[in-house]
Amino acid sequence: MADVKKVEKKKYSRMDFTSDQSVRWCPGCGDYAILAQTQKVFPELGIDRENIVFISGIGCSSRFPYYMNTYGFHTIHGRAAAIASGVKIANPELSVWVVTGDGDGLSIGGNHTIHLLRRNININVMLFNNRIYGLTKGQYSPTSEVGKITKSTPFGSLDRPFNPLTLAMGAQATFVARSIDRDTKHMQAMIERSHKHKGTSFLEIYQNCLIFNDGAFASMTNKESKADNVIRLEHGQPMLFGKENKKGIKFNDNIPEIIEIGDKYSIDDVLIHNEQDYVIASMLANFTYLDIFPDPVGVLYAIDVPSYDEHVVQQIDEAIGHHGTGSIKELLNSGNTWIVE
Amino acid sequence: MEKTLKNVENVIIRFAGDSGDGMQLTGGRFTETTAIVGNDLSTLPDYPAEIRAPAGSLAGVSAFQIHFSSKDIHTPGDKVDVLVAMNPAALKVHLVELEHSGMLICNTASFTKKNLTYAGYESNPLENGALEDYYNVFAIDMSKIVTEACSDMELPSKTVERTKNLFALGLLFWIFDRSTETTKDWLRKKFAKRPELIEANVRALDAGYNYGETTEIFTTRFMVEKADLPPGTYRNIIGNYAVSLGLVAAAEKSNLPLFYGGYPITPASEILHTLSSLKHHNVKTFQAEDEIAGMASIIGAAFAGNLAVTASSGPGISLKSEALGLAVMAELPMVIVNVQRGGPSTGLPTKTEQSDLFQALYGRNGEAPIPVIASATPGDCFYTAYEACRIAIKYMTPVIVLTDGYLANGSEPWPIPSMDELETIEVKFADTSSLVDGQFMPYLRDKKTLARPWAVPGTTGLEHRIGGLEKEDVTGNVSHDPENHHQMTLTREQKLNNIVNEIPPTDIYGSPSGELLILSWGGTKGSCRTAVEDLQAEGRSVSHIHLRWLNPLPKDLGEILIRYKHILIPEINMGQLSKIIRAEYLVDAQGLNLVKGKPISKGRIIKKVNEMLES
Numbered sequence: 042m043a044d045v046k047k048v049e050k051k052k053y054s055r056m057d058f059t060s061d062q063s064v065r066w067c068p069g070c071g072d073y074a075i076l077a078q079t080q081k082v083f084p085e086l087g088i089d090r091e092n093i094v095f096i097s098g099i100g101c102s103s104r105f106p107y108y109m110n111t112y113g114f115h116t117i118h119g120r121a122a123a124i125a126s127g128v129k130i131a132n133p134e135l136s137v138w139v140v141t142g143d144g145d146g147l148s149i150g151g152n153h154t155i156h157l158l159r160r161n162i163n164i165n166v167m168l169f170n171n172r173i174y175g176l177t178k179g180q181y182s183p184t185s186e187v188g189k190i191t192k193s194t195p196f197g198s199l200d201r202p203f204n205p206l207t208l209a210m211g212a213q214a215t216f217v218a219r220s221i222d223r224d225t226k227h228m229q230a231m232i233e234r235s236h237k238h239k240g241t242s243f244l245e246i247y248q249n250c251l252i253f254n255d256g257a258f259a260s261m262t263n264k265e266s267k268a269d270n271v272i273r274l275e276h277g278q279p280m281l282f283g284k285e286n287k288k289g290i291k292f293n294d295n296i297p298e299i300i301e302i303g304d305k306y307s308i309d310d311v312l313i314h315n316e317q318d319y320v321i322a323s324m325l326a327n328f329t330y331l332d333i334f335p336d337p338v339g340v341l342y343a344i345d346v347p348s349y350d351e352h353v354v355q356q357i358d359e360a361i362g363h364h365g366t367g368s369i370k371e372l373l374n375s376g377n378t379w380i381v382e
Numbered sequence: 383m384e385k386t387l388k389n390v391e392n393v394i395i396r397f398a399g400d401s402g403d404g405m406q407l408t409g410g411r412f413t414e415t416t417a418i419v420g421n422d423l424s425t426l427p428d429y430p431a432e433i434r435a436p437a438g439s440l441a442g443v444s445a446f447q448i449h450f451s452s453k454d455i456h457t458p459g460d461k462v463d464v465l466v467a468m469n470p471a472a473l474k475v476h477l478v479e480l481e482h483s484g485m486l487i488c489n490t491a492s493f494t495k496k497n498l499t500y501a502g503y504e505s506n507p508l509e510n511g512a513l514e515d516y517y518n519v520f521a522i523d524m525s526k527i528v529t530e531a532c533s534d535m536e537l538p539s540k541t542v543e544r545t546k547n548l549f550a551l552g553l554l555f556w557i558f559d560r561s562t563e564t565t566k567d568w569l570r571k572k573f574a575k576r577p578e579l580i581e582a583n584v585r586a587l588d589a590g591y592n593y594g595e596t597t598e599i600f601t602t603r604f605m606v607e608k609a610d611l612p613p614g615t616y617r618n619i620i621g622n623y624a625v626s627l628g629l630v631a632a633a634e635k636s637n638l639p640l641f642y643g644g645y646p647i648t649p650a651s652e653i654l655h656t657l658s659s660l661k662h663h664n665v666k667t668f669q670a671e672d673e674i675a676g677m678a679s680i681i682g683a684a685f686a687g688n689l690a691v692t693a694s695s696g697p698g699i700s701l702k703s704e705a706l707g708l709a710v711m712a713e714l715p716m717v718i719v720n721v722q723r724g725g726p727s728t729g730l731p732t733k734t735e736q737s738d739l740f741q742a743l744y745g746r747n748g749e750a751p752i753p754v755i756a757s758a759t760p761g762d763c764f765y766t767a768y769e770a771c772r773i774a775i776k777y778m779t780p781v782i783v784l785t786d787g788y789l790a791n792g793s794e795p796w797p798i799p800s801m802d803e804l805e806t807i808e809v810k811f812a813d814t815s816s817l818v819d820g821q822f823m824p825y826l827r828d829k830k831t832l833a834r835p836w837a838v839p840g841t842t843g844l845e846h847r848i849g850g851l852e853k854e855d856v857t858g859n860v861s862h863d864p865e866n867h868h869q870m871t872l873t874r875e876q877k878l879n880n881i882v883n884e885i886p887p888t889d890i891y892g893s894p895s896g897e898l899l900i901l902s903w904g905g906t907k908g909s910c911r912t913a914v915e916d917l918q919a920e921g922r923s924v925s926h927i928h929l930r931w932l933n934p935l936p937k938d939l940g941e942i943l944i945r946y947k948h949i950l951i952p953e954i955n956m957g958q959l960s961k962i963i964r965a966e967y968l969v970d971a972q973g974l975n976l977v978k979g980k981p982i983s984k985g986r987i988i989k990k991v992n993e994m995l996e997s
Contacts, residue, residue: 062859062860091839091843091845092840094685094839099850106849107860112845113846114685114712114849115847116681116849117704117708120678123670123671123674123678124682126668126670126678126679127641127678127679127680127684128683128685128839129682130679131639131666131687131688131690132686132839135686152671152675153674153678156670156675356661357661357666363662364662365662366662366663367662367664369627369630369631369634374617376617377414377417377418378616378617380614380616381420381608381611381612381613381614381616
């Protein structure tokens with residue numbers, strides 16, 4: 042195996058993470074913003090470039106690795122999580138990133154996504170959710186809202202959508218976060234948090250598809266409406282949103298409600314966000330698709346538990362400690378043997 | 383009374399009973415002892431897909447056959463000399479394959495009215511004289527004897543009754559003059575934490591042995607001398623275990639960590655079990671969420687620089703097919719073992735078949751050539767697995783190994799190889815010396831093999847991107863250019879064809895030309911070789927060639943085939959190799975195609991040869 046050098050960290054600029062391939066997303070696609078923020082934040086992460094691997098499946102978002110000047114593998118539809126698992130277990134020293142979409146990661150690859158999350162392999166998942174199939178030219182996706190009119194659902198889609206965050210929570214993810222393509226600084230912070238988390242980090246990024254689902258998240262990005270429709274979570278801070286942060290989330294008999302800070306309620310009545318609280322994170326995740334509540338962005342949930350790949354290494358070390366390093370010669374000659382002369 | 387000891391050359395025993403009667407264990411123990419005695423041997427376990435089919439039912443019969451000899455043998459044999467039938471259903475299913483005047487040993491305790499009816503007997507065949515005219519019948523109340531043997535032990539009667547298989551084993555050890563000590567050692571280890579079970583089983587084993595020694599029913603013991611095997615240190619080996627050892631050996635020889643990603647499936651799971659117990663050999667095993675993920679994970683592990691392997695059976699390989707195409711496109715080294723079972727669909731999970739040859743060769747979208755090698759015997763599984771790893775690394779390609787349920791569970795005495803005699807596996811990871819004008823070219827190929835460089839993440843300066851989209855030659859950039867696609871298609875094909883240089887000249891058993899050639903592949907080798915030996919002994923002009931590599935085929939095969947008037951290809955499928963041979967070489971190859979979930983018998987092959995030679 043190639044040695045991973047442990048010398049002083051190299052200094053990189055954004056250009057060091059830009060490959061020589063011309064980017065081929067539609068002009069105005071939200072993917073550009075995500076790529077730009079990724080290339081901007083990666084020099085800050087302190088990872089040697091040769092130790093970074095981007096793995097993707099199939100779909101518009103999955104072209105991402107071609108544009109990052111790191112190791113990259115554009116694989117097959119839905120399997121990025123499983124291929125990335127092999128990469129990370131084979132060499133736990135690598136920083137492994139999965140780029141996937143709502144179709145790739147939640148439909149054809151849904152099984153791999155949930156099993157990656159439950160195992161908690163130290164891999165960073167960036168799921169670009171545009172609530173539509175873009176590369177196949179505009180069919181509804183597993184995150185499209187009910188009644189979606191698309192090429193394959195001229196009378197409206199009938200399926201209830203997945204909520205990626207509740208799916209991740211249900212799959213025992215140890216890190217669940219969300220950001221929005223237009224919110225560049227926030228996205229950088231979320232990418233950094235994903236990297237720092239030990240275990241699988243699941244970052245959903247709302248991403249606008251200009252061609253087939255334009256405006257899907259407009260209410261969360263428009264200047265006028267975004268404050269009322271998005272709640273930015275910060276650990277240890279009250280859950281405030283709205284213009285001038287005058288709205289807050291409060292529990293009323295264990296049921297969340299929206300309160301106005303003013304005569305009746307003060308800031309002390311507002312719930313404090315706790316990233317380690319499964320119940321709060323689940324509640325927040327469920328705000329998605331509920332019109333009365335704002336969509337949460339930020340880190341909903343982050344807990345510190347050992348990663349799968351740590352355990353793999355530990356088991357091998359223990360086995361070697363117990364038996365000594367295995368010798369094939371001894372193994373071949375084990376059991377009952379006899380000599381023919 | 384005086385017991386006579388008679389020398390015989392060959393014996394075939396079949397242990398048959400209910401799924402819960404421990405027949406596989408009994409057969410396994412008899413095999414171990416027989417191996418140590420120094421006989422040549424070949425075994426055939428035959429068990430139902432259900433873990434516990436209804437007790438006493440015909441569907442629930444589990445059997446284990448062992449053929450042992452003082453001569454070199456190649457198959458578990460056809461008709462059996464000794465049938466141990468632990469219940470009426472076992473008798474019903476297996477009696478048809480007992481030789482006339484063969485030895486039939488039954489446990490009378492289970493020949494109850496209920497069990498007899500369940501097996502379809504109107505009256506008890508042990509009592510109505512139906513069997514004595516044809517067979518040498520020994521009806522013994524084994525359950526009663528083991529109960530008496532353990533009467534002072536205060537064990538639950540069910541526990542004691544379960545030791546009756548050890549009684550049968552002890553009796554057969556006496557009949558065939560072999561020691562019970564190896565089995566006793568094994569029992570002591572197996573039940574180390576349950577001394578009462580060691581005691582009960584040892585008593586049952588001794589009771590069986592002594593029953594032969596003391597009762598007057600048995601007058602003759604049989605002796606099978608040591609086989610005249612080539613010198614060396616031997617062990618008995620089962621196919622799936624041999625595959626596992628071959629993979630570990632290749633990992634050690636190539637100095638690569640072994641990564642196994644897979645999903646449990648009959649009859650391949652033992653490979654996962656074995657490798658997962660070898661962590662101290664730096665083996666990583668990943669039980670994935672499904673077959674697809676198992677395959678995907680090894681692609682990832684290969685990309686990261688491990689020796690990546692998976693094993694499955696037909697249905698699982700179907701699920702892996704799309705990812706196999708990616709492995710071809712990405713040109714990464716990995717090994718895929720298919721332990722073939724009866725198909726289609728779920729088919730016959732515990733039975734053997736050779737019907738996935740086409741799947742291995744062609745079962746992918748696009749032109750996606752993959753080298754295919756097939757194991758011939760349980761011990762050969764070691765060498766094919768090893769060879770597959772070597773070729774995968776040398777040519778940067780996935781390689782498929784075909785074994786089958788018969789090889790996977792069958793066993794034979796195996797001369798243990800020394801690591802020195804195995805061919806070197808050279809790994810050349812790319813480094814910055816391969817840069818062209820400062821750029822890494824992931825598809826710049828080795829001129830001789832056409833292998834592309836293996837550049838693993840973690841290597842400074844070789845950052846690059848690959849994927850399933852067609853690649854531009856040399857640079858590996860995405861390319862939709864028609865000429866480039868044609869060129870890359872030809873290149874992938876040529877890379878596979880270059881492997882032909884790794885195949886030694888074809889070994890012909892018999893005359894290099896003549897009346898008839900039997901061509902075989904995979905697990906049918908033993909039956910074909912045995913049939914050819916018999917036919918040659920009768921003076922027939924019959925030769926035998928066995929193929930290890932199915933893709934590519936040996937380069938001298940075409941000119942050899944035309945030297946024979948007839949070509950016969952026995953296969954446990956509908957003629958898959960026959961069709962390939964006919965298409966490749968335009969020769970009139972005939973098939974013998976029996977798809978019964980079990981090895982083709984030598985008798986059927988001889989019959990077919992005689993028909994062909996007389997027509």
